[in-house]
Amino acid sequence: MANAPVQRMSQLMAKTLRDDPADAEVLSHKLLVRAGYVRRTAAGIWSWLPLGKKVLSNVERIVREEMDAIGAQEVLLPALLPREPYEATGRWDEYGQELFRLKDRRGGDYLLGPTHEEIFTLLVKDQASSYKDLPVSLYQIQHKYRDEARPRAGILRGREFLMKDSYSFDLEDDGLARSYALHRQAYQRVFERLGFDYRIVAATAGAMGGSKSEEFLAPADAGEDTFADCPNCDFAANTEAITYELKPVDAAGVPAAEDIPTPETPTIETLAAHLGVPASATLKNLLVKVDGEIVAVGVPGDREVDMGKVEAHFAPAAVELVTAEDFAGRPDLVRGYVGPQGREKLKYLADPRVAPGTAWITGANKEHTHAKNVVAGRDFEVDEYVDVVVVQEGDPCPLCGTGLKLDRAIEIGHIFQLGRKYTDALKLDVLGQNGKPVRVTMGSYGIGVSRAVAALAEQTADDKGLCWPKEVAPADVHVVAAGKALQTELALDVSQKLAQAGVRVLVDDRPGVSPGVKFTDSELIGVPQILVAGRRAAEGVVELKDRRTGEREELTVEEAVARLTA
Amino acid sequence: MANAPVQRMSQLMAKTLRDDPADAEVLSHKLLVRAGYVRRTAAGIWSWLPLGKKVLSNVERIVREEMDAIGAQEVLLPALLPREPYEATGRWDEYGQELFRLKDRRGGDYLLGPTHEEIFTLLVKDQASSYKDLPVSLYQIQHKYRDEARPRAGILRGREFLMKDSYSFDLEDDGLARSYALHRQAYQRVFERLGFDYRIVAATAGAMGGSKSEEFLAPADAGEDTFADCPNCDFAANTEAITYELKPVDAAGVPAAEDIPTPETPTIETLAAHLGVPASATLKNLLVKVDGEIVAVGVPGDREVDMGKVEAHFAPAAVELVTAEDFAGRPDLVRGYVGPQGREKLKYLADPRVAPGTAWITGANKEHTHAKNVVAGRDFEVDEYVDVVVVQEGDPCPLCGTGLKLDRAIEIGHIFQLGRKYTDALKLDVLGQNGKPVRVTMGSYGIGVSRAVAALAEQTADDKGLCWPKEVAPADVHVVAAGKALQTELALDVSQKLAQAGVRVLVDDRPGVSPGVKFTDSELIGVPQILVAGRRAAEGVVELKDRRTGEREELTVEEAVARLTA
Incomplete structure (x- = not known):
């Protein structure tokens, strides 16, 4: 040897500190600073001292070995990128304030890469011309940049961070499924070797676009994600990704809708108390402005709306809550007494619990008045069903109905079947076996390399300090x-x-x-x-x-x- | 094994091309693209394909091994950096347009690190408090950013490039000399292992500041540096760094200065022809504006002034050539007939060849008139001697006088004894053995990792293509x-x-x-x-x-x- x-x-150079840094909120931040692994250079921007660099390099090495093992080829793309490809896919704008943008000395627009779908797509467009050149999986280990609104949690969520990102390019959907499965297996080996306690859960695709997507989550109190786990069946999902099937019911026996006087009951609490019914019998109508247009979202009165999900649903359109001024300009919207029925049409989205045939107590569009026996599909139409309520512990498993368990976790990996979002935007075709052009389909796969260091610290530390798994220890x-x-x-x-x-x-x-x-x-x-x-x-x-x-x-x-x- | x-x-993924890329000027650019090692993503911004990434990683590994061998500790600092430390050292402004600057979502000023003296100094200030904590040498391998005016020459001069930069921190000058010597030896081993033909030459410190400095140059036609080599002694220097000793001569026998009519001779060529003397007998006075003030630079009439050297001399002040408008506002400056003698005082710099006692033919500050027997130190005063002429093949070696040989080369490494420029600006002290604070002294050392790949390609390629030395080959x-x-x-x-x-x-x-x-x-x-x-x-x-x-x-x-x- x-x-x-x-x-x-x-x-x-590894000065240890007795006290937690004043700005540290999470365990990994406290311990990595105290043990002399990292130092803060600016908000969300970190320097890795010698011990920290060793751990980071160990994680890198393990990731590299497992990516090589599935035949992925390592490349290195720039972090400083031209605007044009991101303009072509719409992400130059969609990323909003999260994108670091800058100009060069000639006034040209550049960005610091938050993720590299566009550049990989163009690279393959340059390199591959025939079906013989595919499938190909490419990866890099490189710094990414995102101007987080609240860079917090130390290394867990930085503005400059090290990431392994890979991209697969296939001719057909089943090829993409194979590339996805290979990455999934490689990720399992990576996270096992790193010593993680982790779960693979269904996820939403977020800003990447695309369809099938799973997250690798490391359960930890400091986690910013919540995932639901079914104690009875295999179901596990990020709560952001849980969707329920629509189950219409028969409303034949429900009497006609009827107004009822409900003085001074502008909130669900006052209404339920006044009528002596559970909040779940009432229909809450949240009003939001989507690119300026007022839209109502109906959910059972006992459920909270997750504004993040509402924003994700309407993205890239901007979503705002309505204000007193908005009500002033719309006398048909009676604050505290809005209902979807018997009124001028209002664009109406609803939770699947507000299924066709279900009956509700809701606002009657008059001051101090509600209506009962208001039936979805009979007394009002739902334009679109959306899953936007906050998932709660005990909510039914979408597969088997058992009450779900909820836990906090850190996202350490994410795999996507992107499909053709980027290859359509950037026109990546290769010649197929029949001589005709085939639009390539794509997968995108990420591991937060620097985040993995902090997530491991979170999971493995004890009351005395850090406690590294063997393969990553300095x-x-x-x-x-x-x-x-x-x-x-x-x-x-x-x-x-x-x-x-x-x-x-x-x-x-x-x-x-x-x-x-x-x-x-x-x-x-x-x-x-x-x-x-x-x-x-x-x-x-x-x-x-x-x-x-x-x-x-x-x-x-x-x-x-x-x-x-x- | x-x-x-x-x-x-x-x-x-390594598509080879039969033809040179249209925009390629230098051999390494042509071959690295044609052989499928790299692709251009934007001006001066490159993507490394699998074969290129392998070579780059091999160079990285060799550099890392040799840095570790001298006890330097690897760290990793951010590329996205806050303005304040660069403001404190003046480099936020001094870097001018070469610095990529950007704002975050809160309007805070940031830059993409062109080199990291400031951040390393602050890191050591945080970590070291006593003489026991020194000496320490730290290094990183990381991307640097410089917004080059003319990103050309492919990988040789990019706007995003991979660099190994290290910094030594010592208590005393002799400690700095030891750290410098260690780096110098490590660099020799690195460049030998990489398979370079290289020279170590005296260099100027440039934008880094500091005193003693040497460059590692790889002779190549594509090089942007010119170095002088003495065929007789050990002298070798970047031509930018050559300085001559001032050698006063005895002017006792020189007659008094005297005006001579020289109609229509506003240039050195016309003057020398008119008088039948060599251009070297005349004194050329170049006028420049330094932050708005007019300054004259006197050099023998047969020598060209290197404007880069003039700018470096006055940096960070801005240097411009004088314009017709400037002459219009200064009737005492007679265009084509300016001389330093017998006139209202003009700030006057001169080449060491214009040593005290030397006699010249120069402008008489009147139209169509020059003066002869104008003696430096007798008829005019030189405010400062500066080496700003373009060095020519055959110029005397400053050590032994033998005619110098000039060659083009690529700078692949640079080592500096910075001294206390940064530790003064950022107040880095440690407690000395006597309990009193000691201002730390610093060295700065760089290897262009991505540039080394291109420089090796330049030196080793033949007419069939690339031809890698064993340790770096893919x-x-x-x-x-x-x-x-x-x-x-x-x-x-x-x-x-x-x-x-x-x-x-x-x-x-x-x-x-x-x-x-x-x-x-x-x-x-x-x-x-x-x-x-x-x-x-x-x-x-x-x-x-x-x-x-x-x-x-x-x-x-x-x-x-x-x-x-x-």
Whole structure:
């Protein structure tokens, strides 16, 4: 085995801190800063110190090995990109404020790549001309840029971040399905090797466009995603991606709609209390402006509307809540008493729970008045059914009806069957076997490389500090010289022996630092094995400690080396 | 030895081209595009295809190994940087149009890092507090951004490019000298391993500031630098960096200055012809405006002024040539007849050849009149001596006087003893052994990683195509299946055997491509060894060809494998 490096802490730039940084909200942010892995350079923009860079490079290496293993070819595209391709696909505008835009000295428009579908599509357009050139999967590991509104959560959501993005190009849908499956398997191997606890869940495609899409989620309190898990069947999905089937009911026995006086009941709470009915019997009508036009969204009165889902539904159109001014200009909209029935037509979207045949208590479009027995499809028409309510713990599984469990998680990977959105926009065809042009179909696959470091820290840290899985740790063994010259000499000697056997060693040889501080730092830094040259150094006896379990054992140097190189 | 990869060309994205790209001016640009290593994404912005990425990664690896070997620690800093630190050192403005500047969604000012002195200085300021924390050398391999006025020469001068930059931090000047020497040695090893023909020459510090500085230059026709080499002694320098000692002469025997009528002689050529003297006997006075103030620069009449050197001398002040309007406003400046003597004071810089005691023919500050016997230091004062003339082949070596040889070269590395320019601006002190703060001194060291790929291509290519040195080649062996199924089977079989022995193989198994095209492509792609499964495939005989020498030999498969794995 080749010689591994010995990194001496006396020379290492990795200052540990006793206190959490003032601006840190999440565990990984606190610990990665305190343990000397990263430092903040600007909001959402980070510098990786030597230990952090080692972990980042380990993640990179594992990702690269698994991408190579499925035959994906590594390339490297620019981060500074011209406007034109993004203009052609509409993303120059659609990305809104999240895109970093800039001009060069000649006034040309450029952007910092948030993701590279356009550029890969053009690259393949340049390189591939025939069905013989496909399928091809290309990847790169490269910095991405997104001007997040609230860069928070440390490395978990930065404005400059390292990502592995890959793109598959196939002739046919079944080819795309194969490329997708290959990536899915590669991602499973990557996340297993990285030591993640993760779930694969159904996802929405978001700004990428396209159809089938799954996310790799790492459950963690600091996660910004919520996913639903069925305790009974295989269903698991990002709550953003849960959709329910529309189940019409028979409204034959429902009496005709009828107005009822409901003084001073402009909210669901006051209405339900006044009538003595559950909120779920009422129909809440949320008014929004979509590119200036007022649209109503009907949901059961006990459900919250997820504005993110509403925005995603109408994207790229801008969605705003209606204001007092909007009501002033529309006397037909009686604030607090709006209903979809018996009125001038209002564009109306509704939750699938407001299925045809269901009967509701809702606003009567008059002050202090509601209506009951208002039946969907009989008394009003729904223009479109949309899943925009906030999913709640216990909501039925869309597959088997069992109550869903909800958890927070960090998105660490995302795979998409994009289809032809980009190849249509940029006209990527190759000649098929029959000599006719075939529009290529595409997949897009991403792993947040820098985010994976923070997500792993979140999942694996304990109350003493970081606690890395073996393959990503900045070293295999952290040797601590707990004492004076004798201990330091032994620590350096055993470090050398380990390194010669191919073990990556971090050795704490800092002079004038107490054993207590060194122990605390070793637990904060989180290398899996800690080897202490301490009290019994003169006898050649060291202590081997497992960072995670805390189990410790006294061994001779020879035994320790044998154990660690086994 | 570990299994190496077999890259099949039938699946590889590396389209070769028969013709040079229309916009290509230099050899490396033409060949890297034609051989399918890179593609242009925008002006000065490049995409690296699989073969190119392999070469780039090989260069990266060699640089990383040699930097690690001198104890430099790898970090990774952002490319997107806040304005403030660059404001503090003045470079936010000094960089002028070369800096890519942008705003984030909150209107904050950012830049794309052209080089990272400021950020490293701040990082060390955060991490180091005592003399015990120094010396430290840090490096990163990362993209840099410079908005070149004329991005040309392909990869040699891009607007986004990959660079290894490192920075040393020392307490004292002798420490800086040691860190500098370590980097110098590491760079020598890097460039030797990369297979460069290179020279180390004295350089000017340019926009980095600082004092001692040397460049690593790779002689090549496409180079943008010119360096001078003494055939007699060790002297070698970028012509930008050549300075001459001032050698005063005795003017005792020179008669008094005297005006002479010289009708219609506003140029050196007309003047010399009129008087029948060599141009070198005349003193040419170039007028420039420095931040609006008119300054004269005096050089012998036979020498050209290098405006780049003039600009560098006055930087960051802006330098412009004077215009007809400027003359109109200054009747004391008689166009074509300006002289430094006998006139109202003019700020006057001069070449060292205009040493005290030297006598000249120059303008008399009157129309159609010059003056002779005008002696520097007697008849006029020089405010400052500057080396701003264009160095010419045969100019004397500043050390031994021998005529210099001039050559074009590409700058592949640059090392600087920066000193305290940045640590002063950003106030980086550590506590010294005596308990008092010590201002840290700094070195800055760069290798153009992407440029090195192009520079190597320039130096090693021949008329058939690229021709890589072993350590950077995208593969060790290029196996060519020159024939049908039999040859392809043998080619894939021998490729597998080689890979199992740790040899990196590129195998041309493209169906339906003629042997002739495959041979041409193998020479264009430039892998050092080419192994052909051709006419004698049925006997298990292959041909091994050395790409550089063209020497070829028939061998059995077993012999070939033994030879290539030796």
